[in-house]
Amino acid sequence: MERIVVVGAGHMGSVVVRGLVDGTPRAEVVVVDPSAERRASLDGRAEVTATYEPRPDDLLVLAIPPRAFDSFADGLPHGACARATVVSIMAGVRLAALSSALGTETVLRAMPNLASRVGQSMTVLCPGDQVPADGVDGARNALSVIGKVLVVQDESLLDAATALTGSGPALVAHLAQSFTDFARAAGFDADDALLLTSQVLRGTADLLSEPGVTPESLYRQASTLYGTITQGIATLREHRVGESVRTALEATTERARELAG
Ligand SMILES: NC(=O)c1ccc[n+]([C@@H]2O[C@H](COP(=O)([O-])OP(=O)(O)OC[C@H]3O[C@@H](n4cnc5c(N)ncnc54)[C@H](OP(=O)(O)O)[C@@H]3O)[C@@H](O)[C@H]2O)c1
Known part of the structure; x- marks a missing residue:
């Protein structure tokens, strides 16, 4: 069974988790958040944990604040993400930074918006050059639980998407x-x-x-x-x-x- 791990259960992460639980019944959904209160709000819907325990083929959705990313990446065991597919919804963290901090080329950036809460996000998704087609499909399917997804190949479009769709x-x-x-x-x-x-x-x-x-x-x-x-x-x-x-x-x-x- 596919395992989807959402790291960060704040405004965006919790909406993604709820969408995944309702929309992808065949996936195992795990939520990682340091806050006991936020974990409790999702307990029973998904598996909840305070720290990420990597598994090789995880689909990892990073919904943490950009400022928390470096310490998250530093805290992972060496090579933990080597085979994972990582989808970051963090604003302003480039594919190159994700790839180098996580030690994998299978990274994608996504820009969703507040309308995720009502299943009407317009999410723009940009895969890194090395992401295989099934990795793009997996990310697109996971994000489609919160609305529509547009895949683009040019990362610079994400800055405009942050303005137009994110904001x-x-x-x-x-x-x-x-x-x-x-x-x-x-x-x-x-x-x-x-x-x-x-x-x-x-x-x-x-x-x-x-x-x-x-x-x-x-x-x-x-x-x-x-x-x-x-x-x-x-x-x-x-x-x-x-x-x-x-x-x-x-x-x-x-x-x-x-x-x-
Ligand atoms: N909100 C939007 O409309 C929007 C739109 C597009 C993209 N984004 C992006 O989505 C991301 C999340 O935004 P948000 O509005 O959901 O923020 P948020 O409500 O502050 O949620 C972030 C969550 O991540 C948790 N967290 C922090 N460090 C963590 C770690 N190392 N491991 C696990 N969980 C950790 C936080 O816990 P603590 O509070 O205890 O630190 C908090 O529960 C951001 O990167 C933002 O740029 C947001």
Whole structure:
């Protein structure tokens, strides 16, 4: 039976574990976390332990903070990961750093996001050059329990993915705040303001998932139907909202690059 070990049972790790337990019943799922409280919250769903006891063919998912990585790697017995497949979701730890610290070429980096909690992550996965096809498939399958997975071969795309998909839910939530503020000011109560906003976001996302629909085709089509939308889009253009959003994504990407060194 395949063994999947999730190291770090915080916000992301615990969601991955819950998804794995529900979504991959044939895998043995082990959770490693120093916190007794976090282990207790997952006990009964997965095997829990305070320290990682390596087995040669583990699929290891690293969901620890980047600052904890060096001491985790230093604490492993020599050669412990030589045959393991290692998937890191740590922001800003490059494939070369993973490979050299863990002593294996079978390393992959993944950038999931907060929507993992509702099974709607957009995870971007980048395998190292030496990862065999079945290693990529195993990682993709493991991460698909938290949402959609896109595999890319160019590691530099992960910096942009950290901005667009990793930080995306928070950036979109910031924009959504303007919608709820507007609804409140118009007279809707807080619950209704949130309902209106979240349903608009959900509906728009679903429309954008239809074949042949793009953001531009959607707003152009809507604009011809209602004069009101033309007015709204013109105001967004006048205030350079699109440009501001692109600048924010570029700044977030640059920060991701800095973090990765
Ligand atoms: N949250 C996001 O939206 C998001 C998105 C994309 C990627 N990520 C990445 O995902 C990783 C985890 O993020 P998070 O938000 O889940 O962080 P978190 O809530 O702080 O969880 C990290 C967990 O790892 C544990 N840990 C630390 N050192 C460990 C070790 N040596 N062995 C086992 N467990 C250890 C921590 O325990 P203690 O608290 O006791 O130290 C904590 O329970 C980070 O690297 C982050 O960059 C997060």
